[in-house]
Amino acid sequence: MIEILRTTKQFEIFRKIYDEKSVGFVPTMGNLHKGHLSLAKESLRNNDLTIVSIFVNPKQFCPGEDYEKYPRTLGEDTAQLKELFRSENLMNSEKRLAIFAPESILEIYSPGFSTVISLPMLSNKLCGLNRPGHFDGVSTVVFSLFSLVRPHKAYFGQKDYQQYLIIKKMIEDLRLNIQIVPMPIKRDNDDLAYSSRNQYLSKEERIDALELPRTLSEIKNIIKTNIWPVAKVKMDALVNEKLANKKWEYLKVLDLVNLEEPQEGTYTVGIFGSLKLGNTRLIDNKLVEIKYA
């Protein structure tokens, strides 16, 4: 029913059994929350075999980041996926769900591993500015996992929109035969996007964190209710006011296709924000169409 595979060798043997089946892939670093589960659910509905990988990838953590203390909760993750499988009434179906949780870094990176896949044009902005090398680590590990998993579809949450765009472009550039499926952000009742890092927040920080989705909504509302040149002036004023507070790492409105400043011809923008609460950096985004006169 649910297989857990801890080595690459095991995984490859398992994967071969499904060479003729459709395969959906949900790459994660574990510590699953409702966001991850919504990806797994979508994959289960659309593929014969769903593979959820759980691998805390050292290459995407920068010096000083939380690699060591990143929560590793394989037991709970497995339980949540089993419960999802059951609640989707798949126990007696032909559908399969497998967890690929490499037991060691060496299962993914052989000794002397030295290849880096990078997309500098999309990486050197937003999160990439404060996290040098982060997205190189992401694209490199995702490629490695793609090589092993050989999925037909891969599911990425839009909370990490920049990451989604980088992987989408990598797939296109490298002609990987994979369909990337972006999935909407899952939010808690108070509108805070689910994130494995939310658990680091103190009670107070959790309240302060709500400024992130609230501000994005305010800007979204400005763009929705004003034609563009007016919207831009109003929005810039709000952004500048917000950025005076050093908690904000960035707050930007960018063309959704290339993460450049909106230009004539830009129809949809993303409002991207990153807020630092104590040692915890949260990110979020909301999408909105520009109204031209």
Place this chain on the structure above:
Amino acid sequence: MIEILRTTKQFEIFRKIYDEKSVGFVPTMGNLHKGHLSLAKESLRNNDLTIVSIFVNPKQFCPGEDYEKYPRTLGEDTAQLKELFRSENLMNSEKRLAIFAPESILEIYSPGFSTVISLPMLSNKLCGLNRPGHFDGVSTVVFSLFSLVRPHKAYFGQKDYQQYLIIKKMIEDLRLNIQIVPMPIKRDNDDLAYSSRNQYLSKEERIDALELPRTLSEIKNIIKTNIWPVAKVKMDALVNEKLANKKWEYLKVLDLVNLEEPQEGTYTVGIFGSLKLGNTRLIDNKLVEIKYA
């Protein structure tokens, strides 16, 4: 018999016909010489279908290099490959030879292409020092071509030993299911390695160029006829003497496996040299086993 494919679309349709056949691949920038032909010959012997790509890859030229004036000789290249095919008595065989010569850069790099594959540890030395970005351009284009060509075997000449090693490591790291076949350097009667750049040499430069293989042979001889600590002292003296002449861009003896300085446990070294004659940079190498006491 010999197909010439000028677009990616054409190529992909053609390639599908051979999905069940063994495919050998010889990536080149054209202007074929005996070195290239020896790779194609080896591929023809060992595969049902051999694909020679001819693509002058802008990404591997650095600013100020000879991208514009790099010789483009598709007619002659085709004639040479046809002659090879004929002389190997393959005209009435099942073997096939195809030339993939993209008619535009856009056939390989779609607009907005932004992925870079790099192997900094192997690239930041020897030729990489004077040619920033060169090897990133090589690994990126070779990956792209691999994606299209889907070869079982890929043939690389050992004149570009560093390039061979980078591609070998990329294949390993990224789990590409391709066997890389290194092929020995082809040399002219005077021991100069064949290179498309030899034609740039004046008559005098061509004579001066012989210092390259001659010096490598001298060092090879020192290493062959002395036990290692002694060989190293003698060899270092000769290297320092040579490097006093600014024509030498580098002259180094390195472990063949990782291009690091030889250490205890290094059995085979490469003697790598790069000599600049006017505006033309030539490279060459010779391999030799270290003798320990």
